[in-house]
Amino acid sequence: MRFEGGDVMSVICKTLLGVGVVIAGLATSSFAQVPRFGHVFIVVEENHGYSAVIGNPDMLYFNNLANQYGRATNYYANAHPSIGNYFALTTGEVITTNDRFGGTVTDDNIVHELVSAGKTWKCYAESLPLIGYTGFDVYPYAKRHNPFAYFSEVRNDPAQSANLVPFSQFAIDLAAGSLPEYSFIVPNLQNDGHDCPTRPPICTDADKLRNLDGWLQTNIDPLVQSSLFQADGLLIIVFDEGEDADVTNGGGHVAAVVVSPKIKQLGYRGRALYQHQSVLKLMASALGLTHFPGSSAFVSDMRQFFGTSTWPCPVASNSVFAVSICSPSDGSTLSSPLSVFAITVASNPVALLQLQVDGAAAYQTPSSPLFVLEDLPEGRHILTVTATDNTGKTASSTVSVDVVSK
Structure with a gap:
C-alpha cells in the first residue's frame, strides 16, 4: 500500500524542478535546531551566478x-526561470516554472506556518502599487517576485493581505521598532539586478550590479547596523537563479550570504550543498517553528553557520553526479509507513529517479527530489534509489531498514 496525495496523512509536494507531482509524506520536525532569533529577513536578488558577484x-x-559574516559556497537555485525559486523559498516546492502563472497557491507555505505559530510577517515589495495588492505586474514591480501574492491564505484574508506593503514602509517600521518577526524583501526590477537602473534601459551588467549593491547599502545597511538586528537578527541575501546557461541542480550556482551577529566565525564559508528550501527551513527554525512546508521538512536547516552542521544527507558536494537517500537513514528501525526522500547532485538535468524495494520497482519520478510514503511489511528491506541524467548516466544509493510493528 502507498499513501498518495489526498490521503488524510499526506500533503502534496511538487518536485523541486516543477515538472511533475510526487507523493509526499507527513510533515516532520527539524532534524536539529538553529539558534533562536527575534527577527529574520530575506532579500532576493536576480539572475546572477556565484562567480558573477562573489569577489566582483x-x-x-x-x-x-x-567576508564579515558568512556565505554558502555550494548553494544552487532550484529552477529556471524566476518564479519557481521564489516559491521554493516560501513553500519548499517549485509549484510552477511559468513566469506568467496567475493562479492561487493552496500548498502549505511559510505564511500558514507563521500564522499557526502566532508569528508576525510582512512582505516589503518595492514599487508595490498599494497595500494588499495581489494583482499583476505594474512596472517596475513584478508579481512573479512576490510569492505571497499567490497564496490563498493571503488572497482570501484581508488581515493577511494587509501584510503586503510597499518597501517604503520598511524604513518606517525599522525606525519605529515595529518590524515583524519575518520579513521578505523584494527590490523592484530596476534595483535587483534584473533590469537597467534607469530608463531607457541601456546599460552594462556592471551598471546593474553597482546599482544593486548601492541599493543594498542604502536600504539594508541601516537594518544591519541597528540595535534590533545586532541583538537578535538574521538576514539572508540570496540570488534567485544563475545565468540561463547554468542548469546545475536545476537553477545554477548562486550566492547566498548569511548575516547575523551569531555567525560562528568571521567570514565563515559553508561548503555543504544547499538549495532554496534550506533557507526556508533556516528562517522557520530561527523563529522556533516546528513544521516546515514541502520538502524543506527533509533538508538541512543550515545550522553549520552557527554550530555543528546538520546536513542529513551524505551527498558528496564535489561529485559531478550523485544521489543520496536522506530518509530513512541506513540501518534504522522504524514502523510502516515510512517516508523515502532522496536528492541528487547533478551537472546535467535529471531525467528519472527510481525507487526499488528489495530489488523490485516501487516508484519513480521524472526529476529530483524523490519523495514518497511507502507501506512495507515487517522485516528487513533494502531500498535503492537510482538517478539517470539526460545523457543516460546513472548514480545510485542504497540503505537497509528494519520495519517493526507500531
Whole structure:
C-alpha cells in the first residue's frame, strides 16, 4: 500500500524542478535546531551566478557582508526561470516554472506556518502599487517576485493581505521598532539586478550590479547596523537563479550570504550543498517553528553557520553526479509507513529517479527530489534509489531498514 496525495496523512509536494507531482509524506520536525532569533529577513536578488558577484569589485558592500559574516559556497537555485525559486523559498516546492502563472497557491507555505505559530510577517515589495495588492505586474514591480501574492491564505484574508506593503514602509517600521518577526524583501526590477537602473534601459551588467549593491547599502545597511538586528537578527541575501546557461541542480550556482551577529566565525564559508528550501527551513527554525512546508521538512536547516552542521544527507558536494537517500537513514528501525526522500547532485538535468524495494520497482519520478510514503511489511528491506541524467548516466544509493510493528 502507498499513501498518495489526498490521503488524510499526506500533503502534496511538487518536485523541486516543477515538472511533475510526487507523493509526499507527513510533515516532520527539524532534524536539529538553529539558534533562536527575534527577527529574520530575506532579500532576493536576480539572475546572477556565484562567480558573477562573489569577489566582483562592483559589489563591494555585498562582498563586505560575505567576508564579515558568512556565505554558502555550494548553494544552487532550484529552477529556471524566476518564479519557481521564489516559491521554493516560501513553500519548499517549485509549484510552477511559468513566469506568467496567475493562479492561487493552496500548498502549505511559510505564511500558514507563521500564522499557526502566532508569528508576525510582512512582505516589503518595492514599487508595490498599494497595500494588499495581489494583482499583476505594474512596472517596475513584478508579481512573479512576490510569492505571497499567490497564496490563498493571503488572497482570501484581508488581515493577511494587509501584510503586503510597499518597501517604503520598511524604513518606517525599522525606525519605529515595529518590524515583524519575518520579513521578505523584494527590490523592484530596476534595483535587483534584473533590469537597467534607469530608463531607457541601456546599460552594462556592471551598471546593474553597482546599482544593486548601492541599493543594498542604502536600504539594508541601516537594518544591519541597528540595535534590533545586532541583538537578535538574521538576514539572508540570496540570488534567485544563475545565468540561463547554468542548469546545475536545476537553477545554477548562486550566492547566498548569511548575516547575523551569531555567525560562528568571521567570514565563515559553508561548503555543504544547499538549495532554496534550506533557507526556508533556516528562517522557520530561527523563529522556533516546528513544521516546515514541502520538502524543506527533509533538508538541512543550515545550522553549520552557527554550530555543528546538520546536513542529513551524505551527498558528496564535489561529485559531478550523485544521489543520496536522506530518509530513512541506513540501518534504522522504524514502523510502516515510512517516508523515502532522496536528492541528487547533478551537472546535467535529471531525467528519472527510481525507487526499488528489495530489488523490485516501487516508484519513480521524472526529476529530483524523490519523495514518497511507502507501506512495507515487517522485516528487513533494502531500498535503492537510482538517478539517470539526460545523457543516460546513472548514480545510485542504497540503505537497509528494519520495519517493526507500531
